Amino acid sequence: MENINILLWISRSLHIAAVIVTIGGAAFLRFALLPGAKQALEEEPHQRLREAVRKRWAHIVRAGIALLLVTGTINFIILAVPPKIDAIPYHPIFGMKLLAAFGVFMIASALVGKSPAFAKLRRNERTWLNVLLALAAVIILLSGLLSQVRGAHSTAVDRPEPTTTEVVSP
Template sequence: MFFLDVLSRFAHVGTAITMVGGTMFLLFVLLPSSKELDDQPRQSLSTAVLGRWKRFVHIGILLLLASGIYNYMRAIPGHKGDGLYHGMVGTKMILAFVIFFIASVLVGRSPKFEGMRNNRAKWLKVVVVLACVIVAISAFLKVRGLTG
């Protein structure tokens, strides 16, 4: 089990780093830089980047869900009766689902969410803020330990 625990933790943290880092790159580097391009080259760049980023988003969501469920199931025995732990992990999960939804919308094609895609910078900021809250909760829970 030790090897699987390490692999799952690595997959979870590595995927989160990739997803949050990629989102920050899009928000703080690519979007501002692409504003300097004319419409046609900007549109071509956006299409190419989002076509590749979409794969990272979908695979990342899958890996985060699988490793997150596994890690939580492994942690439950050490946190029986620990309401603060379960409440904070529940909060992390809800925030993660919000991030998964926004990230999926931003790489998706549904006409219903075109307004969100047209305001990409705003929604990427929301994702970054929520991800920082999740990291802060995770850091607190890790340092707090098993019983608080």
């Protein structure tokens, strides 16, 4: 029990909760709300619904990005700064995850924002949500890999060293 790191526990839980809400929300938008609204509504009410949803969803997306950045940084500092782990192969995989995460953050922000520079991207919302979800799938695969390569080489805080008794006894 004394080996439990409360900060890591909370940070990991918030990280995963933010992933569930933001990526789950994007999947709901792409596969249920967008096609459903398009099928059921005329153009004018459809556009009004899109704008109302965009406004509300923008708050969740921005809070989710902030939470992922803060909790991700805490996770990294607690789990993955050498000498706790071997930098190779963890850090290159983490670099790929971070690049993909910035891609997700950029697409998500552009879709809920109002900048004229991204108006074309918003007109192709379905395609860009597909790209976002594909990147999110890659990130989730890479995160699972990170956890495994860290586990294989680490003496990290969540994997305590064996005690003397454990080492000596057969």
